[in-house]
Amino acid sequence: EVHLMESGGGLVQPGGSLRLSCAASGFTFSIYWMGWGRQAPGRGLEWVANINQDGSETYYVDSVRGRFTISRDNVKNSLYLHMHSLTAEDTAVYYCATLGFRTIDSWGQGTLVTVSS
Amino acid sequence: DVVMTQSPLSLPVTLGQPASISCRSSQSLLYSDGDTPLNWFQQRPGQSPRRLIYKVSNRDSGVPDRFSGSGSGTDFTLKISRVEAEDVGVYYCMQSIHWPWTFGQGTKVEIK
Numbered sequence: 001e002v003h004l005m006e007s008g009g010g011l012v013q014p015g016g017s018l019r020l021s022c023a024a025s026g027f028t029f030s031i032y033w034m035g036w037g038r039q040a041p042g043r044g045l046e047w048v049a050n051i052n053q054d055g056s057e058t059y060y061v062d063s064v065r066g067r068f069t070i071s072r073d074n075v076k077n078s079l080y081l082h083m084h085s086l087t088a089e090d091t092a093v094y095y096c097a098t099l100g101f102r103t104i105d106s107w108g109q110g111t112l113v114t115v116s117s
Numbered sequence: 118d119v120v121m122t123q124s125p126l127s128l129p130v131t132l133g134q135p136a137s138i139s140c141r142s143s144q145s146l147l148y149s150d151g152d153t154p155l156n157w158f159q160q161r162p163g164q165s166p167r168r169l170i171y172k173v174s175n176r177d178s179g180v181p182d183r184f185s186g187s188g189s190g191t192d193f194t195l196k197i198s199r200v201e202a203e204d205v206g207v208y209y210c211m212q213s214i215h216w217p218w219t220f221g222q223g224t225k226v227e228i229k
Contacts, residue, residue: 045158045166045209047218061217095165102154102213103172107165 001026004096004108011114016086022079022096022108030074033099036081038092039110046092049081050099063089086115119144119212123221129229136197138224140210145190154213157186157195160223161206169208170195202228 008020020036035050049070050059058070069082079096093110120143130136146153157170168177170186173193183198197204205228210221 044223045211045220047211047220059216100171102148102152103156104158104168104211104213104218107167109165 002098002106004098004106006094006096006108006111009094009111009113011116012086013117014087014115016115017082017084018086018113020081020083020094020096020111020113022081024077024079024096024098027098029072029077034070034072034079035097035099035104036070036079036094037097037104037107038090038094038113040089040092043092047104048094051079083113086113088115091115118217119146119215119219121210121212121219121221123208123210123224126222126224128224128226130197130200130226131229132202133199136200136204136226138195138208138210138226140188140193140195140221142191142193142212144215146193146212146214147190148214152214153189155186155188155193156211156213157184158209158211158220159204159206160209161203164206166209197226200226200228 003025005023012018036048051070067085071080093112095107095110097107098105122141124139146155153173155173158166159169160166169180174186185196187194207223207225209223
């Protein structure tokens with residue numbers, strides 16, 4: 001069974017940085033595309049970034065491009081999201097997910113990032 | 118970006134009655150290889166999203182057959198044949214053909 005556990009969320013000041021992690025288990029992590037999505041409090045869903053199996057291809061939504069970096073460690077079965085220059089608009093629950101062919105398969109439980117002074 | 122527009126945004130339903138959610142995309146979701154990557158997700162209160170339907174009409178394993186998806190091009194529908202209490206939550210359509218992948222605003226299903 002696919003299990004995804006996000007961590008690393010918390011309170012950060014505007015302009016600050018944070019690294020989110022996603023520990024994957026129950027499947028062969030290295031053969032899957034992976035991604036991050038987010039959901040601002042009381043709001044809808046936004047898909048943020050994708051990464052291919054070996055990390056050589058990455059995609060970002062315009063609102064985070066240049067500030068966020070998605071990466072992965074296939075030895076540690078882990079996905080990461082490095083976030084810089086954070087603003088209040090980045091406040092959200094961040095979910096990692098496995099990606100199928102042109103779809104999102106399974107979501108983690110999420111980790112809350114709050115950007116506030 | 119492709120804009121996904123859902124209606125209604127709020128859907129009060131009587132238990133046992135049908136429900137229908139519409140989703141329209143600002144661009145066709147038909148890929149050149151014939152694929153149409155339109156997905157439906159359910160988010161129950163306090164939970165993370167869960168995929169119900171992929172490629173317009175393919176139901177995920179474990180999803181009750183009272184859920185069905187249909188549509189083509191730019192117009193899509195999620196139907197619940199008989200709403201049960203466990204169906205309460207927010208339903209999102211999502212397109213995964215054009216980057217960035219985008220979601221509808223969400224339709225909140227509640228019991229009358």
